[in-house]
Amino acid sequence: MTSEQILAEIREANLSYLMLAQSLIRSDRDQALFRLGISEETAMLIGTLTPAQMMKIATGNTLLCRLRMDDDLVWNLLTSHGKGAANDSVSRLHASILMAGRHQEAA
Amino acid sequence: MARNKSVLTEARQIERAVMLIKLGARLQVLESETDLSYERLLRLYKEVAGHSPSKGQLPFSTDWFMTWQPNIHASLFLNTHEYLNKVAELDEIDTIIKAYQLYLEQIGSQGLEPLLSVTRAWRLVKFVDNGMLTMTRCRKCGGHFVTHPHEIARNYVCGLCEPPARAGKGKAAGALQLPALGRAATKAERASTLPA
Numbered sequence: 001m002t003s004e005q006i007l008a009e010i011r012e013a014n015l016s017y018l019m020l021a022q023s024l025i026r027s028d029r030d031q032a033l034f035r036l037g038i039s040e041e042t043a044m045l046i047g048t049l050t051p052a053q054m055m056k057i058a059t060g061n062t063l064l065c066r067l068r069m070d071d072d073l074v075w076n077l078l079t080s081h082g083k084g085a086a087n088d089s090v091s092r093l094h095a096s097i098l099m100a101g102r103h104q105e106a107a
Numbered sequence: 108m109a110r111n112k113s114v115l116t117e118a119r120q121i122e123r124a125v126m127l128i129k130l131g132a133r134l135q136v137l138e139s140e141t142d143l144s145y146e147r148l149l150r151l152y153k154e155v156a157g158h159s160p161s162k163g164q165l166p167f168s169t170d171w172f173m174t175w176q177p178n179i180h181a182s183l184f185l186n187t188h189e190y191l192n193k194v195a196e197l198d199e200i201d202t203i204i205k206a207y208q209l210y211l212e213q214i215g216s217q218g219l220e221p222l223l224s225v226t227r228a229w230r231l232v233k234f235v236d237n238g239m240l241t242m243t244r245c246r247k248c249g250g251h252f253v254t255h256p257h258e259i260a261r262n263y264v265c266g267l268c269e270p271p272a273r274a275g276k277g278k279a280a281g282a283l284q285l286p287a288l289g290r291a292a293t294k295a296e297r298a299s300t301l302p303a
Binding site: 028029030031033034035039040073087089090092093094096097098100101102103 | 179182186187189190191194195197201202205208209213217218219249250251252267270275283284285
């Protein structure tokens, strides 16, 4: 990937994220807080962004959103490392419970 | 609660009631969560659901939430509920509705059957409010799971970190399955995995 390609792809990902976040916030703000894992203030800011502002924010060499599970536990559950397909849904459900329990990140 | 004469409040309550009926709530839930009269709720129910509401008592036992599979479903719902409770300022019943919708989505996206009905979800929140049930942190994974209030927190391990012997052996479609562990189950263990 050339650096122009990298910048273009990052802008694209940022823009998709912001647009999705905005439509989630506008359709149901409270559920969007859960889905996005962001604070109420952030949600309010994203909700009021204009398209021009979004374009501007999306342009840059870093991504705007980050992974919500940065620990081995949830990561292993999601990828079902070393386990058969039989308990795949059990692992994913386990991961969902752990992630739903993390409201510190948003508060 | 005093009967409110405001048309707007009433419209809001009807909207809530309709949402609850669509999610499959029993009439008792609607009676408890709105100020609408029994007759109006009954008519609303028939109009929205297309049939009469089921009769009889609500499930009242806290034990159902302790069995393996229901406990997982209940814990997923309650964690979602607590999340919304922390981040959003909503009326209690709206938090339940929104958390339940998120729960249904999550379960549906994994091809599972929603074991927890909205009536049970509502009861669960009431049980937690009354201190009859609570959430305890699992010693192994750190997740919070529905338990009786006097669980010894230091030693608690959730049913997902250490599934009971007979867990996940049901053949029902949309149920959680676990590979065999090769151990005969006792009668008590078998009973604990039976659907309530």
